Amino acid sequence: MTGPRYTDLIQSLPSTVPFVGPEEQERARGAPFRARLGANESLFGPSPKTIAAMQAELADIWKYGDPSSHELRHALAAHMACAPENILVGEGIDGLLGNLVRLLIAPGDAVATSDGAYPTFNYHVAGFGGVLHKVPYVEDHEDPSLLFAKAHEVGAKLVYLANPDNPMGTWHDGAKLTVALDDLPEGCLLLLDEAYIEFAPHGTAPTIDAEDPRVIRMRTFSKAHGMAGARIGYATGAAGLIKSFDKIRNHFGMNRVAQAGALAALEDREWLAHVQREVQSARDRIDQIARDNGLTTLPSATNFVAVDCGGDGDFAKAVLDALVARDVFVRMPFVAPQNRCIRISCGRPQDLDVLAEVLPEALSEARG
């Protein structure tokens, strides 16, 4: 008996597992991590009100979630100063990304991104047969001018830009992006990934009319709102584009506890302010720990800090491996020259105590 007949596209995709979670690393090591600082999760957690809202909603978990996320979508519209028709709720930015790529990209279609930017976007583009065209980072920033010029050159249907950036933590002023938009080619959509926007200075989010046909922006409850495990994010864009997702999205795909939690999280501005202060303290502390070890850091508008290990990618990888061996989960950029850095999430004081404790040994081992 023969097996199933996969599509040509599926047969062309690599069989390797593209993403490995920290739990898998823990199982492979046979030991848990002491500090979980690799996935830019919010170690400060969701607000108590958010937890309470999710607990209460568990009583109704036997019901499917509202497929239109009506209440949350209306609250998000008020938050984003647009109409509910401009808002789409989805299974995290990763889920939204996959559906967006599916809407636009057929095999052979061109897409532009930065070399070393969010790998899950690349995964989805490859998964639908798109052809990725990459431009380099410029001084550790994704560069809108290079991206849009590349989009022109290759006729890209979609271009990816994260602001602030992951994995470097750098950012552009929103006003600069608004101006740069004039160079976006006609018929090319900018996917503006704002997963970390709540950690950025005022003015980082560009002013863009929700009905502007050139841009779709995506935000998440996984980072500042501390709900990574709930899988909920949202997109803002022109009503026609938002409606087009109804052709393909998993209409009953939302976890209803996540829907209830997101609504509570959005309303709890005090907790958000608390998390923002904690993240600022943690960024300062990571910088201090780096300096104490003769290293430097990049300025960050996110809940993580890129620590420049002062050597090449192999050296940074050796530092990372030595940290992991000492029970600290961290990750690193995977393209030169960004991969001279390791990326450390903003932990609580006790998490960063562990980092401070083991970094000297890790550096010593990597050098030795």
Added chain:
Amino acid sequence: MTGPRYTDLIQSLPSTVPFVGPEEQERARGAPFRARLGANESLFGPSPKTIAAMQAELADIWKYGDPSSHELRHALAAHMACAPENILVGEGIDGLLGNLVRLLIAPGDAVATSDGAYPTFNYHVAGFGGVLHKVPYVEDHEDPSLLFAKAHEVGAKLVYLANPDNPMGTWHDGAKLTVALDDLPEGCLLLLDEAYIEFAPHGTAPTIDAEDPRVIRMRTFSKAHGMAGARIGYATGAAGLIKSFDKIRNHFGMNRVAQAGALAALEDREWLAHVQREVQSARDRIDQIARDNGLTTLPSATNFVAVDCGGDGDFAKAVLDALVARDVFVRMPFVAPQNRCIRISCGRPQDLDVLAEVLPEALSEARG
């Protein structure tokens, strides 16, 4: 400025919203339902141990879920008497369906199903450009012989069969399916949807080696385990097929509270037995209510009952509308002759009291 450039396939798909939830109906009506009996949710809820496990897991909701669902996958392997490599955990059967169709179906590829069977499967097939070939129900049963003959005729890569069936509640003995499998064409995969299997008589689930390359079976925590709003289901199939999902699935797509709840639900066999007893009582009660009103019901191996309204589809629709107008949420089959029935989920005694109260008026209105 022009908008985004959608793929040809996306442009060919209908713009109508294919699925409407009961919340949307409630908003349109301006009133809540008194009895929610339309979506085959489990009104008996998840087990208290499942709720407790989910509550406890909320403390860790700031962490992404384990992308390999390691612990749950191993528990499911023990449950299904196969290897963990034969198990895939996903975002409900709907999510698993979408990814399976994506693996196999390119535009123009043939797929076989029954006319009136699960519409979400059809939605995903259309969404990837597949061509659906339908065979009729035979005496209110999906018919494996007709399905497999059609698959032969059209060269289908995939054939859908639910056992027990939704929306009719009928079923086939597992041994009969095992024999019928010999007629499945070479290179055609049978998707066996067992969403309702826990409500079926012993022997309904066929004995199929997990490594049999002809079959992938899907089950869910949405029905008997009362976790529809959590979005978690699983597939069992040959290791190579299961691994192929790693090429396209949303690796960090699982809600970690759902993962924890599913593990607890799987272990609580007592609660499952309780729900099975309650569902049997509810099936009997729905049958009695139908008889009290001069109607008949179909035998059911699910947590719902198809009530034959004794007329054509228009008459059944009139009964349904009259029930909805009286605050009872129900749905109905959408293809003749199955659409002579309405489909009523197994509610608690208080839910079925409402049905008993309003059905006479609804019938009177529909007749009148």
